[in-house]
Amino acid sequence: MDTLGDLLDVLGGSSPRLLTAPAGLAVPVTEVLLYDAGSPLPHTPGALLLAVGVRAEAAGPLVRAAAGAGMAGLVVRGPDGPLAEARECGLALLSVAPDAAWHHVHLLLASAIGARPAPSAGGLGDLFALSDAIAAAVGGATAVEDPGQRILAYSTVPGQPVDEDRRQGILGLRVPESPENSEQYRQLFAAGGPVRLPALREHCLPRLAVAVRAGGETLGSIWVVDDGTLAADAEATLTQGASTAALLLLRARAARELARHQNTGLVRGLLDGTADPAAAAQRLGLDGAVRVAAFVLGTAPGLADAEQTALRLLDVVRLSCEARYGRHACVLLDGVVYALLPAPGESGGARHKALAEDIVGRAGQALRVDVRAALGEVVPDASGAAHSRADADLVLRVLDADLPVAAVDEVRARVTLLRLGEVLAERRELSAGTWRRVLAYDEEHGTEYARTLVCWFDAGCDMAGAAALLDVHPNTCRYRLRQLQQQVGTDLTDPDERLVLWLQLRTLAGLGSATPRAASRTP
Structure with missing residues (x-):
């Protein structure tokens, strides 16, 4: 994350909300700090300071102190804040909901800062490093999974024991499905900390696992193969690793959302013809x-x-x-x-x-x-x-x-x-013609000459086929067409006349051989 504008793009319309940015949205943002009234503010250019324990309407002095420390902005709780002081000091001012928990706000902002569009590895490269670090610290092969039991990362520390379940999981990047697995996940996600789980089958090893959570949301889990030689502090190490994994998973999510937001704009531009096709195609892959x-x-x-x-x-x-x-x-x-x-x-x-x-x-x-x-x-x-x-x-x-x-x-x-009908309807000279006289005659005399014409055209000008579509005798069909030519004055022997009349009746009048009969029928 480089700028305040980038941060707001990642967060979208969610909290926190920008109240003012007198120095613009290009202000660099580097980290998020919690305000501690008992300690002096460190000089941290680019930091966002969360006004913990300070009411928004009384945060004027904190605005001046944060600006003096070179910070990028201040985040207060509630819709009202010291706008005048912020504008005077050139400090960005943001607000969160009055009941927002500061540790949740800190986690949200910290996860968004540094977010980038995900590379080919899905933006989860740091999870592999974390898996190796946990595996080295606890002494067991480690894997990080999402809530759907998809393996996101795994350790590659040499010499650590593994079993067939781990091999199959890594090969398919998914935990093998089984009723026993489902029960272990239920136990894991119901627990408040690390859980020791027995081996599921012969020749497999037990596991030490912990759920990865942030703000009450389950983001995934970490699993360690337990061959009986794990470190004494393995549970504490795994709990600490889960906190780091939560931050990495939130950061990867923010990166994906930023990439999705940018890609959506590119697709929109391609669809409406406003984007540079070559550049947009390259960025979209x-x-x-x-x-x-x-x-x-x-x-x-x-x-x-x-x-x-x-x-x-x-x-x-x-x-x-x-x-x-x-x-x-x-x-x-x-x-x-x-x-x-x-x-x-x-x-x-x-x-x-x-x-x-x-x-x-x-x-x-x-x-x-x-x-x-x-x-x-x-x-x-x-x-x-x-x-x-x-x-x-x-x-x-x-x-x-x-x-x-x-x-x-x-x-x-x-x-x-459909398009022909729209074009014909838009032009007076294309929408005029015999079809209007046919419909007018039917309306005035209760006949079905228009439908008879369409059925005849649809049947390839075959009288027997038209009669079948109309559910009448072929002689009735012949009689109607003769009467039509006499009463309306159209020449059905002219192929051009037939083509135009059929197109107009089909597209402008909306008639077809499947069109229901009129209420009043006259042969």
């Missing part, structure tokens, strides 16, 4: 063909829940895409969740369709609403992302409960007719 996937709620929830449900849909899409492609960015725009998918080779289409169907199924179960997904056309590189998005937006408009997921190539005819 996109090399070559891409495709836009769009997800939307098919059944709108209540107005009060719409925004929250859309955000939950964003989470489902993001997690699924990250599981498939690693670091990934999705964005929520106007109620639609967009994801930019790598599309290496033509075979990517089937994989994208399968991914979209999986997300729709998962999201539908989790959110208890219908979800639909559209895939735009594959474009050669990120510069075409806006065009792929336009395709996906069109596909969304033709989806329904019977077709919840589709790629643009699968519904090309539907989206083409």
Whole structure:
């Protein structure tokens, strides 16, 4: 973390809230300190000072003292603070909720400072160093896991005993599943400190484990293989290691959130055509063909829940895409969740369709609403992302409960007719014509000439096929078409007239062979 602005970016809209920054957001921030009334303030340029034990309205002297010590800012509790003094001294002033616990605030800020976008190792390189340090101190092979039993880091100290469970876990970077494992995790997370757990099977070794927590939230766990020769202070060492692991895990999370925030802005720029495609693609790790996937709620929830449900849909899409492609960015725009998918080779289409169907199924179960997904056309590189998005937006408009997921190539005819209808409706000379006279005649006389025409066109101008669609005798169909030509004055022998009339009835009147019959039917 370099600046106050970077810190606020990592924290997003959460506490603490910036009250004033008279020196700007480019002020360097280096560390977080707790105020101790019994000790003089150290000279620590770039530090954020937490005003522990000082009421916000009485923090004016502390503002001046912090500024004199070269600090970057002061954090007070409550919405009101010494704004005038802060502006006069050029010191940033931030506030947290009146009931915020200072140690939680300290942990939050300390974890955010120094956060960077995660490198290929996931930003958890320090956890491997911590694992080695714990293993050396306690005398047993060590592993750090997340709450989902995924192995994040492990020690590599030579000569320490290991068993088959550890070998299999490290090979798959996941703890082997078993009912016995689940029971041990239940015991571990219910305990307030380190727990000694027996071996689960023959030829395996016991474990010493501790949960990693921060502010009441369980972030993971640390496990040590216990061959009976662990150090006497192993439990105390492991407890201390858990505190360090909590800080590292929070810092890695902050780094991931910062990277996600930056990537979201890049994806947004690619979708609306405002970003530099080459630079954005490089930062997003996109090399070559891409495709836009769009997800939307098919059944709108209540107005009060719409925004929250859309955000939950964003989470489902993001997690699924990250599981498939690693670091990934999705964005929520106007109620639609967009994801930019790598599309290496033509075979990517089937994989994208399968991914979209999986997300729709998962999201539908989790959110208890219908979800639909559209895939735009594959474009050669990120510069075409806006065009792929336009395709996906069109596909969304033709989806329904019977077709919840589709790629643009699968519904090309539907989206083409949709766009043609919009173009025809926008131009007076394109929306005029015989179709209006046909509809007017039907409205005035109770006939079904327009529907008969559409069914005849849909049947390839085959009278028997049209009669079947209409559920009438072919002679009835012939009679209607003859009467239509006499009464309205259209020439159905002209192929151009037939084409234009069919397009206008399908796109402007919205008629098709499946259109329900009118209430009044006249042959």
